[in-house]
Amino acid sequence: MENLATHSIDTPHGVLKEVFGYSDFRDGQLDVIQACLDGRDSLVLLPTGGGKSLCYQVPALLLPGTCIVVSPLISLMQDQVAQLKALGVSAEFINNSIDRAQQQAIYQRLHQGEIKLLYVAPEKVLQSEFIERLSHLKLGLFAIDEAHCVSHWGHDFRPHYCRLHELKQRFATVPMMALTATADLATRSDIVTQLGLHTPFIHTGSFDRPNIRYTIEEKFKPLSQLMRYLRTQKGQSGIVYCSSRKRVDDISEKLVEAGFNAAAYHAGMTNEQRQFVQNAFARDDIQIVVATVAFGMGINKSNVRYVLHYDIPKSIEAYYQETGRAGRDGLAAEAIMYFDPADIGRVKRFFEDIEDEHRRRVEEQRFNSMASFASAQTCRRQILLNYFSEYQREPCGNCDICLNPPKRFDGTLVAQQALSCIYRAEQRFGLGYIVDVLRGANTARIRDNQHHTLSTYGIGKEHSNEYWLSILRQLIHHGLVAQDITQGAALRLTEGARSVLRGEYALQLAQPRLEAKHVYQDKLAQFNYDKKLFAKLRSLRKELADQDDVPPYVVFSDKTLAEMAQLLPTSDSEFLKVSGVGFTKLSKYGAPFMQLIRNYLDTD
Structure with missing residues (x-):
């Protein structure tokens, strides 16, 4: 390996670059990390994909002892531990997916101080036997992931989360970090109360996901x-x-x-x-x-x-x-x-x-x-x-x-046609039937009801089934039609329909959107990258991931591959400049990717 400029591994920026391969923190991340290093509790609200994990993973690698991460799902633990191990971080999880012998081996390494992050479920971390084990360890941090589960007013309340304040009571000097992507003001306040966080540092990042x-x-x-x-x-x-x-x-x-x-x-x-x-x-x-x-x-x-x-x-x-x-x-x-x-x-x-x-x-x-x-x-x-x-x-x-802004039009005529049809059908039928009458459908049910003789039969045949569905739904929204759920969602006119039928005012409706307008997006448009090379890099990533028995994104993300296809790194120093590449990833995967790029450039 070439001589590389080294970063101090005892600073947040050093860990960020050497371990995770990123040059800069996102807004607010460093403040959260520093509060944790100062021994403060914290509540972190960041959108999914906004970098919550780094907020506790970086201080976990800087603080003495082990970070206990409480996570609600086995699959989430497995994914995060696989990603950390790929970065060279000593991380493990304990849950029902591993047998007793494996658990005992993890406990032994834990007591020897060899594990920096241990992921456990709330049910496990609250067991008296497990808490007793924790009492004999040097603990650096408790991280409570998906913390909205702690609140009765959260959208995914889980009873065991309610007891996590017991950790705070038992280990009062160990900082606790609660993290979530979705919490309204009431849920945020409840998280602080339920967990017993002491004057926490609160970071609320932008909820915007512009991508x-x-x-x-x-x-x-x-x-x-x-x-x-x-x-x-x-x-x-x-x-x-x-x-x-x-x-x-x-x-x-x-x-x-x-x-x-x-x-x-x-x-x-x-x-x-x-x-x-x-x-x-x-x-x-x-x-x-x-x-x-x-x-x-x-x-x-x-x-x-x-x-x-x-x-x-x-x-x-x-x-x-x-x-x-x-x-x-x-x-x-x-x-x-x-x-x-x-x-x-x-x-x-x-x-x-x-x-x-x-x-x-x-x-x-x-x-x-x-x-x-x-x-x-x-x-x-x-x-x-x-x-x-x-x-x-x-x-x-x-x-x-x-x-594709909604287009408005004078919908008085079509509204009158629809309202009149509902009235003449004696307000006993649902959306689909009224649409069939308006469009002049030749069905047995319409003939049996003699509704093919109505003046409104076929009056709207120039419009599609979807068009009339949209119009009727808008009339319901405008309060001109109600659906009687006690009578099979039959449509009934409201008092407001009278003035429209009389033509007393012009009703503005939205032009029905009968086909969605999907504008094609090049998902990697922000990179001026070689698409053919990107496809080859993806194939190599899949091959290496299968060999290591991990998901492809654990090797490198699409974003990292796109940057490789843009920067074309062929040396260690160049490869380290790619976002998402740290020293561990360089030593583990750098050679095959750089060889592929060299071969591609030679044949291009």
């Missing part, structure tokens, strides 16, 4: 919409979230039949099945995972290029965290949601089963905010950031509203 493009499409024929979109994402990794296990199974089966490299994931599958899918997805052997929210916090994969919600989530917090699994590497990514306003009533019925009245009101209010977000005609990112108390004055320029 994610937010798009909401009206749901017409969602399976067709999904397949049409997936065909534009060939070779990319993505997640499709659905509201039920049945829908997950149905959609994943249809995608596989259509030739997509997809698999299902939900809590009804065995642990072995779920683990297989998660590992295959992490290793780029499966490109699309169709999942319930059970496929959640364990996603540490950096190159997820899109997250698509087939159904509306129950809160903005859940939506934000799930969409945040896209583009963790900072490269361009998309968050798409299919939205049918009728889903609002269906979701709200779930809240009726919540016995605690206060809890039910909180959940209903959170869903109301989600429904408003989905229905909005203003910049999606502004609404998201405002929800998390981060005011943004200007529209973002990277959401469906900004890129």
Whole structure:
């Protein structure tokens, strides 16, 4: 290896460069690290992909003793430990996936001071036997990951998290760092109280993920919409979230039949099945995972290029965290949601089963905010950031509203046609039936009801089924039509419909968007890189990852490969200038990658 300028490994910047391969901290990271090194408790709020892990991993390597990381999911522990080991860091996890002999070996190394970071589940860390072991160790830090789970008002409350204050009581002098990507003001305050944090340093980073493009499409024929979109994402990794296990199974089966490299994931599958899918997805052997929210916090994969919600989530917090699994590497990514306003009533019925009245009101209010977000005609990112108390004055320029602003038109005539049709059909039928009448469909049901004789039969045949669905949904939004859920969602006119039918004012409606306008994004456009070389580097990365039995992103991220394809490093000093390359990665992987680049340049 060449003579290289060395960094002091006893400073945060030295650890950042030599171990992790980055030259600069992101905003706020160094402040959090310094507070921890000063022995202070802290609460860290950073978006998914915003660099939360470095906030505790860097001080863990600088402080004497071991850092105990409390993490809620086995898969998340495994991913993070694999990444740390690839960097040359002594890290381990203890959970049900390893046998007793392996646990004992880890305990022995732990007591010998050989492990810097130990990942454990909240259930494990609270066992009296485990706490007794901790009492005999030199501890540097407690890091509580996914800390919103500690709050009753968080969107993913977990009872065992509530007892984590016992760690603070037992080890009062050990600093505790709570980290989360999603917490409103009430949840933040509750985290501090529940964990017993003592005058914590609080860092709230920007919730903005400018690399994610937010798009909401009206749901017409969602399976067709999904397949049409997936065909534009060939070779990319993505997640499709659905509201039920049945829908997950149905959609994943249809995608596989259509030739997509997809698999299902939900809590009804065995642990072995779920683990297989998660590992295959992490290793780029499966490109699309169709999942319930059970496929959640364990996603540490950096190159997820899109997250698509087939159904509306129950809160903005859940939506934000799930969409945040896209583009963790900072490269361009998309968050798409299919939205049918009728889903609002269906979701709200779930809240009726919540016995605690206060809890039910909180959940209903959170869903109301989600429904408003989905229905909005203003910049999606502004609404998201405002929800998390981060005011943004200007529209973002990277959401469906900004890129393809809604067009308004005088919808009085089409509204009168639709309202009249509902009235003449005696207000006894739902959306689909009314659309069929308007379009002049020749169905047995229409003939049996003699509705082919109505004056409104076929009056709107020049418009598509999707067009009329959109118009009727807007009339519901405007309060001119109501859906009677006690009568099979039959459409009924409200008092407000009378003035529209009389033509007493002009009704402005949004021009229906019958096809989503997806503007192609080169996900690596920020790099002036050699695409052919990038493809070869990806193939080499996959080969080396398979040899080491780790996911490809543990070797190098797409962003790092793109920078290699831009800078063309062929020496150790040049290779170390690539973001994400530290000394361990250089010694482990540098030679084959540099040889590939040399060979490519020689034949180019």
